[in-house]
Amino acid sequence: MDNQSLSHSKYNCTYHIVFIPKYRRKVMYGKLQAEVGQILGKVCKMEGVTIIKAATMTDHVHMYVSI
Structure with missing residues (x-):
């Protein structure tokens, strides 16, 4: 993932x-x-988070995100 920048700094925050359910x-x-994937996608979009990779398993959800 490329570095993002502000006026005086560059960053890569992932x-x-x-x-994991109880x-x-x-x-x-x-x-x-499918619903869990859609909900997490909507929340990330509302908050301005970019989903790089995501996988939903039967007992957990993995997400690799960039802010």
Whole structure:
């Protein structure tokens, strides 16, 4: 990812975020899996966060984002 810049600085701020249900239960299948992806996409868009990579598994969600 390229560095972004302000008037006196350059930065590259990325985060690896993992969401895990309580007790890592395997609850995200089919429709719920798609809804979770859409909701997280909308929230990131509203907050100005760029999703570089994202994956929804049955028991967790991985996101690699840039702010």
